[in-house]
Amino acid sequence: MTTVAAKPVTMAQAFGRALRDAMAADPSVHVLGEDVGTLGGVFRVTDGLAKEFGDARCTDTPLAEAGILGTAVGMAMYGLRPVVEMQFDAFAYPGFEQLISHVAKMRNRTRGAMPMPLTVRVPYGGGIGGVEHHSDSSEAYYMATPGLHVVTPATVADAYGLMRAAIASDDPVVILEPKRLYWSKDSWNPEHPTDVEPIGRAVVRRPGSSATLITYGPSVPVCMEAAEAARAEGWDLEVVDLRSLVPFDDETVSASVRRTGRAVVVHESGGFGGPGGEIAARVTERCFHHLEAPVLRVAGFDIPYPPPMLERHHLPGVDRILDAVARLQWEAGS
C-alpha cells in the first residue's frame, strides 16, 4: 500500500473525497442536484464526480428542490442511496414537504419496510458575504422533524467522516455543511481518513475546567479562539463540538458540564426557538445540581439574516462569547 503524507486539504475537498469514495465503494450511491455535474457544484464539492462516474451517477437535475428530493425518495424506494444537494440553505425550503412528509416518515409509515437511506447536503450559515437567502441557519427546522438525523462537521476530518457515515446510514441524514469553513484547511491524509464515531457522538475539542462552550459547525473555530483568548482572563474553557444535533449526545455534554459547572451554548442561528434553547434545557434537566450559573446562550439575533455588510454584527464572535463567559460569574439575584 502506498502511503500518502498528510497535506493541507480544504473542507470542501474532504466532502468531495467522501462522496467519491462512497460512490467508488457502492454502486448504489448516486449524487443529484442542480449544477452538481458539469460545474462540480457551486462550491465545487462534487467536482470531478460526473467525469469519473458518469452523469447517470452524478446528475444535473432541473432546478426544483421538491423534485430533487421527491425523485430521490423514489430512487431510494428502488434500493439506491441518493445524495442530494440543496445548493444553499434557503433554497431547500421548497423541498420541505418532501423532506418532512416523506423522507423523514417513510420508514415509520411503512413500519420499517421502506427505509430511506438518503443524504441531504445543505450548505448552511453565514459569514461568506452572501446576499439574502444564501446564509440561513436552518438547523432548527431539521432538528424539529422526527425521523431525520442532523449532523454538522467543523473539521476537515469530520467533514469526510460524517459524510461517509451519513451515506452509509440506512436512515435519512441532513448534513449541514458550514459554508464559511469550506475553505478552511487542515493537514489530512486521504489515504487514512480518521475514523469518526457513529453519528450521535459529540467530541471535546479542547479540555478545560472553568466552563463549557457547547457548539457546532461554523461556531466551533470561533469558540476555540474564544477559549484561547479567555486564558488571559484566567478562564480555562472546555469546548464541546456536538457534530450531531440529532441524535443528541447528552452523555458527553452532561459529563462536561458536570465537570465545569458552567455552560454557554454558542451558535449563529437565532436564539428564540433555536437549537440553544433545547440544548440549554437538556443541560439544565441533567446537571441542575452541578450548575453554578444559568446555562447561557450566545446566538445570532432573532432577525432575518442580515445583509452582508452587517452580518459581522449578527454572527456571534469572540467578544460576545467572552461577555457571556464573564456573566457566568453569576450570583443569585445579581
Add this chain to the structure above:
Amino acid sequence: MTVMEQRDAYRPTPPPAWQPRTDPAPLLPDAEPFRVLGTDAAAKADARLLRRLYAEVVRGRRYNAQATALTKQGRLAVYPSSTGQEACEVAAALVLEERDWLFPSYRDTLAAVARGLDPVQALTLLRGDWHTGYDPREHRVAPLCTPLATQLPHAVGLAHAARLKGDDVVALAMVGDGGTSEGDFHEALNFAAVWQAPVVFLVQNNGFAISVPLDKQTAAPSLAHKAVGYGMPGRLVDGNDAAAVHEVLAEAVRHAREGGGPTLVEAITYRMEAHTNADDATRYRVDAEVDAWRDHDPILLLERELTERGLLDEEGIRAVRDDAEKMAADLRERMNQDPVLDPMDLFRDVYAEQTTQLREQAAQLRAELDAEADGTDR
C-alpha cells in the same frame, strides 16, 4: 394560428441558440375523450378482458359501498369513496405487470386492492391503526399518499432508478384534478420528461377538488393539455369507459416500457359520492348533475356492451354480484374485529436504531402502561 406561430408573434427575433425542441402537435390530446364501449372500436376489444373488467368494476363498486358503510359503523376513521371512478381504479391496476409499480393517492384504495392487496391491509391507513398496512415492495404498491401529488416525483425517481439498473419496470402514478395544481405535479412531470423516465401519470378528473370545480382549478383547455408544455404526450380518455381507460393506459405503459418516456393521461369521470364521508356535497353541486352521470355509469356501460355482444347474461351478472357480495361479507367480518395495537410500536421504526432519547421515552411509556395495568396510575 398554431402554437408555433403564436411564439413567433411575441418573439420575432429569437437568439440563434433558441430553437423550439419539438413540434407540439403530436403531443396534444384529441379534442374528444377516447371511447371504446358503445362505439365501433368495441367490436375489436378482447372479450376476456371486458369480462374481467366487468367483474372487477362490480367488485369495486361493492367494495366502495362496504367501506362507506364501515365509516358509519365507526370501523373506518374516514373513507374517500371512488364510487363512479371504478373504471379508472381497476384499469390502472390491471394494466401493470407484476414487476411494475403503482403509486396511489388516498382515494385509490380500490386500485391497490385490484392489484392484489388484501382489502383489510389496504384500509389500514383509513382505519387509523397504522399508516401503511402492507410492505410496499411485496405488491409494488407505494403507500397510499395523503399529501397531494407528492407521490408523483417518487414514481419518477423509482422508474428512473429501475431503468438505471437495467430493469424493465414502469411506474403508474395516480392523482386527482386538484392535485394537478400542486408544485409537485409540475416538478414530477418535468423531471419525468427530461429524464424520459418510464412513468405514466393518470389524472382522474372527477370534477371537484373537495368542493372546488375544475373551472376554478385550471384555465387549461384540458388537464391533458398540460403535457405538451413538458414535452410529453397528453391523452384524454372517458374515465367511465373501463375498456377505453385500459387501452389508453396500456398504450402509455407500452410506450414507457419501450423507452418512449412518460405520458399524461386525463380520465374524465365523476365522483358520485362526497369527497369523504365527512363532506357535504349538496353544498356545492346539484342532484341533476349527479343524476346525469348515472346514465354513464361504468358498470352500466360494460353491462350494456357485454350483453349486446352476447358475452353476459342474467346468470353471469348474478355470478359476478355473488362474488362481490362474498368479498364484502369477508371484509365486513374481518373489519369488525378490533385490531390489536401495541403502544410500544410508537417508538419502533422511527430510526433504524433507536436513539437514546427515544429509548428514554419508550421506558417512560412502558412504565405508564405497567402502572395502568397494575391499577397504580394516578
